[in-house]
Amino acid sequence: MxxxxxxxxxxxxxxxxxxxxxxxxxxxxxxxxxxxxxxxxxxxxxxxxxxxxxxxxxxxxxLIDAHVHLGFDGGPGPVARMRAETEAEQLILMLRSARELLRAGVTTARDLGARAFLDVAVRDAIARGTADGPRLVTAARPITPAGGHCWFMGGECDSPDELRRMVRLHHRMGADLIKVMATGGFMTEGPAPWHAQFTAGELRIVVEEAHRLGRRVAAHAHGTEGIARAVAARADTIEHCSFAGPDGIFGSAFDPVLADEIAAAGIFVCPTINVQAPIMRERYGPVLEEVIMGLSEHGVQIIAGTDAGTDDCPHGAYVCGLEALAEAGLRARDVLGAATLRAARALGVDDRTGxxxxxxxxxxxxxxxxxxxxxxxxxxxxxxxxxxxxxxPPAPAGMHPPRSGHGPAMAEPARRA
Ligand SMILES: [Zn+2]
Structure with a gap:
């Protein structure tokens, strides 16, 4: 005690x-x-x-980071590294990322894309006390069309049956939620961020199957058409939600009617503004900031998440993302809510934390x-x-029983109980 x-x-x-x-x-x-x-x-x-x-x-x-990738190292070329590494190397990197988040005050993180269900293994190791890290909520392989955004994580699906099967596989492997790539993205070759990758009907199959199995759905969506389809399919959270038009500029296709729909449906938005915000602002103006404030003014519930691990966005830079939300115009109390109880609700862990x-x-x-x-x-x-x-700071020796570093998995309670 x-x-x-x-x-x-x-x-x-x-x-x-x-x-x-x-x-x-x-x-x-x-x-x-x-x-x-x-x-x-x-x-x-x-x-x-x-x-x-x-x-x-x-x-x-x-604090809660609602959007991380433990398997990306936050350096200048995280995708190339993930693709080049063995699963063992990835696992070691993911454990390091988890410690970096924890050191920054993040005690819960949602991993929205990893290879080979490694995030599920890391989650369980942390829960058992074998590894240090935040409580993890894991999405494993993002569902994407063949060659689509982040296809190399192993979640390619191209038919209704494949979509259902991938959701069921995640259920069997113990993933906590489903991530679906509703549009292309910035980190990979393939479809542009403003192009929708799935039809509304395909997204609906994913959401219905996930909800049937008690799993929430996080939809990655930059372009307005992809956002609209994710909203129509009733995804639980929308990631990025940047309203990028064909010019690739965030907010250039902002749709106030769609913002109202997101708010009315109770869908949480994780805009993934992060340590890169000042650089982006210098290059393009405060475009993402305006999207965030536009959504907020329409009553959309914003949650904090940084896309930690992506290009030049280290896991330890979590608080810089909160500063960017404040810089965008959210009051400090609102930012803190986005980083605690509101994020806990979005992740379905508000009975435990927040x-x-x-x-x-x-x-x-x-x-x-x-x-x-x-x-x-x-x-x-x-x-x-x-x-x-x-x-x-590390608890003094003798304050807790020595951890068992190997042997059969120990159930909770955690080792320093
Ligand atoms: Zn991401």
Missing amino acids: RLYTAAALLPAASADVIPNGGVLVDGARIVASGPSGPLRAHRDARHGAEVIDLGDVTLLPG SVEPGKDADLIAVRGDPLRDISALHRVELVVARGNQFF
């Missing part, structure tokens, strides 16, 4: 700050939270809870400063706790 106390506790993005707050953690779970005085006298805390006073920091829920509440998993970070005043405070991470496992 551990009691974390801090000068300020922000239990949720929409909540008031509690001065001199604390969180009582038992194993992987939050037992109680609130003003630290009563917590010290809490029935459970009296039985020898270790008190960790974090001092002049803000304690808040762990806010500091008794019964939820202990996913906590502490930062120096007030992120509601200045989102950049999130760069100054002083503590990362994921499912009760204190990752940073």
Whole structure:
């Protein structure tokens, strides 16, 4: 049992700050939270809870990156590297990416495209305590036509039967959701980002089969036609949603009626603005920023995700994506919601994370400063706790039983319980 106390506790993005707050953690779970005085006298805390006073920091829920690729290294040529690497090499890279996310305060991440169901293996290794990383929600192979966007991840499908079979295979292999490439993309040769890759009917087959199996669908869509088809098929989240026209410029084919439809359908949008935003802005103007604010003004629920791992977008640069959302015009509280509880809802993990509440998993970070005043405070991470496992700073030896690095898989509870 551990009691974390801090000068300020922000239990949720929409909540008031509690001065001199604390969180009582038992194993992987939050037992109680609130003003630290009563917590010290809490029935459970009296039985020898270790008190960790974090001092002049803000304690808040762990952050969520709703769009990552652990198998991309975030350097100048991530696609070439993924295609050249063996599965063993990919696995090692993915474990490194997971640690980088965690160090940046990300305690939940959704991997939206990996080879060979490796993301499922990494997810399970982290859940068992064999590897360090955020809770993972995994999509495995993105569904795409032959030669379509990210075909090299193994998800090529060209008929209704192939689409159904690929969704069923993901179910059998333990993927958490389905990713479908509704349009082309920027990273690969093949269809242009503004070209729709599947018909609305094909997308509907994917969504219906996924929903039948209890899986959500994330639709990658840049061009407006692809976005419209993904909305018609009722995908659960739309990735990028950049309204790129045939000129390739984000927002040049923005459709306010479609924005209203996205909002009315309750579809979340992950615009994947990231550390590249200032460079893009210099080159093309604030085009993605205008799309984000346009969607937001139409009532669309924006969630934070960075496409971490793609060209020159390292996993550790997560907070730069939040700064870009703030720079676009979202209020700090809205950005924080996009990075916590709203993202948790979009991923279907809000019963476990996204806010500091008794019964939820202990996913906590502490930062120096007030992120509601200045989102950049999130760069100054002083503590990362994921499912009760204190990752940073490293917990002192003897605080937890030694981990079993091999042997049969251990079920939860996590090793530092
Ligand atoms: Zn992506």
